[in-house]
Amino acid sequence: MPLLMHIEPLLIPAELYQLGDTVTVTVHSNEPLIHIKTMTKECSLASNFVAADEDCPPPTYQIWDQWLAPFTELAELQQKVATDPSLVVCGFPANDGCVDIWHHQGQARAVYCRHSGASEAQRAMLLVALALDYPLEDAVVLARAHARSYQDHNQRAQGDLIWPTEAKVFPRALTINYHQIKQLGWLTDDQEVAPFAALGSSKLGLYPVLESADWVERVLQLGVKTTQLRIKNPQASDLEHQIQQAIVAGELAQAQVFINDYWPLAIKHHAYGVHLGQEDLDSANLVAIQQAGLRLGISTHGYYEILRALEYQPSYIALGHIFATLTKEMPSLPQGVSRLALYQKLIGKRAPTVAIGGITIERAAKVWRTGVTGVAVVSAITQADDPAIAVIALRSILAPKVEIMTAGVCDDDKHYAL
Template sequence: MSTLSLPNHLMPLLMHIEPLLIPAELYQLGEIVTVTVNASEPLIHIKTTNCDCSLAFNFVAAEEDCAPPTYQVRDQWLAPVAELAELQQKVVADPSLVLCGFPAGDGCVDIWHHQGQARAIYCHHSGASEAQRAMLLVALALDYPLGDALVLARAHARSYQDHNHRAQGELIWPTDAKVFPRALTVNHPQIKQLGWLPDGQLVSPFAALESNDLGLYPVLESADWVERVLSLGVKTTQLRIKNPQVSDLEHQIQQAIVAGELAQAQVFINDYWLLAIKHHAYGVHLGQEDLDSANLVAIQQAGLRLGISTHGYYEILRALEYQPSYIALGHIFATLTKEMPSLPQGVSRLALYQKLIGKRVPTVAIGGITIERAAKVWRTGVTGVAVVSAITQADDPAIAVTTLSSILAPKVEIMTAGVCDDDKHYAL
């Protein structure tokens, strides 16, 4: 169970917080959140299974006379305001600083610190401020990372203002892509006008897949396994060799690429984009950290398709800015095949991510997906389902491929408007 403790002066937020906790519990978006009010405490306190933090809005240490909060959220702005690039550098220098609703261009920007960098999202209007604060706190109490909490908060603030959910008394959770902000990357069309200092080079859209009906997408640790699944009729797969020091790395990459060409299949090379370009691979799959180091322009100009891993709302928005060939959504369940920096997303969150993306780009669910779990993952509307041990550790891989291919048959109609658990399919 998670707890959210409010100081006395923020009690009015309860009228916004409580309605958000209803769908969060109903659709199993996180642990149950208990809300309390502490009249003697000036800070907001949030405690979850994985996080224990404090927050303050527009915190002034001299006035509060207490230790600094984990996050100092500034969301009130009076003219004159600083340049966006100046605030960007302040956030880089101060991991506790979170800037919300900063007026820029014809909209507003939210900025936060992430691993020595400043990240930001932009939208054309800020929405309702109390709704924004409430969703930020609820999302953090549900164990969303800070970036995702800020994305949800801005989307909810805009949706609340646009549709006046409070007056209608509806169950509320942001799902419409139109209310979500955009990630500020080098590919954002207003990046120069806003004054944000981006990393990297502007990159054109990546080539589309030959077939968007991805279905079964095995992720395999050797070229021999790639050849084996292709011989079983699989048409999309990925070579993921974790150890870059393996002696025959380049040979295995070349072997997998040739196997894909012979089978007329879509074979992606994980991580090793230079070798993928050298040997004319069909596509490359990159993690979020690779987007900062890989030469995306070179990959695009070589004609390779690009898949990008994501682990939540902000990373999805960031990936969409690069217009990749597909987006991977994960990890859905706990997995032992790879050390993960994030928590398992679960099927309910997966359904919401798919709702956000819609048909803009193909999607692949990945992480801990077994034959038993494949059907409920497939019902969320994803384009493909990636599996690892479900095939490589099966008693009979051929039977596993046949079974999974049957479960993941092309859909007549994709359903993306709901949230799933083990037994139900809900409509938001």
């Protein structure tokens, strides 16, 4: 019952902001596990024990969140989680704060928070976020942020619309760039990297992502000032030629042209910038990119990846994919405009942002109203009957914002005006 008292108030803002499908809660007093079923997954959770009974299959996630001194070493827990995909460590005391750890593709990932917050609030948000189809890493991050927010504001009334939105309540992603990572005892082989160069213009506006250098030249001739060359086939015979062609076109047009993925060639030919996906952060030489003076854009798909990207202080952060898209196979679900607005609020002015994924001319305005500084499009231009007209239409929609202070919510999109 104490846990339910925390869950129910969280379902109100989740529904108001349209963060996922409607969640229903059913209580079975003799059920040892918590079961969660969504449109895309089913999982079960157990807290601080292992279900060994043959009639009770092992849980999907084994949550450890109760700790008594003396504490084990953080590196030991890191290794345990790296070898056990079911283990999730929450609130482990470390260096006057706490660490949350989970498994990701054979590795352990973690966030650190100086204040653990309220434990019941943390457990409730973990369950609610999973029920809203957030991935585990985002559920863990949201749970810690809510625990902090709940404790800071002492929001105990059942009717309160409580959802973590302030950057100060969110934890820090444990990367080599976190200054206290060695004191915590978290092990990593990465190399610390300095902040990346700022964009020439942070008001990105229209940001076409294009599959050939010819298309890059074409949009630059239409007055576009920021674009990206994204060639999907690394075995393309003219790959290096196209990259060089796009870079030269950008220099002639005095535009910001980013090269997707192929950072060694981008460095070789002195590109303006590079765009990397999350998986590339583990393999790319970020130090070499930064020392070459290239700008860096990083793709993100949720709360944890945003926190991770912020640690590297990139030139901009891409947020996606917002709507379903056919231009690229995506491992995650569409984020939607409501979640996009929350991500933008979390980032604030710490980095320019670009929304990407399935954005059409018809959808561009409501995406723009979330506060992002750029909107990336692909087929809205490349498959338009007249690309020049499409560029004009999009640029008129993505005109510089006029900031208006208001105490209310906007009439037609109140579910994400936060």
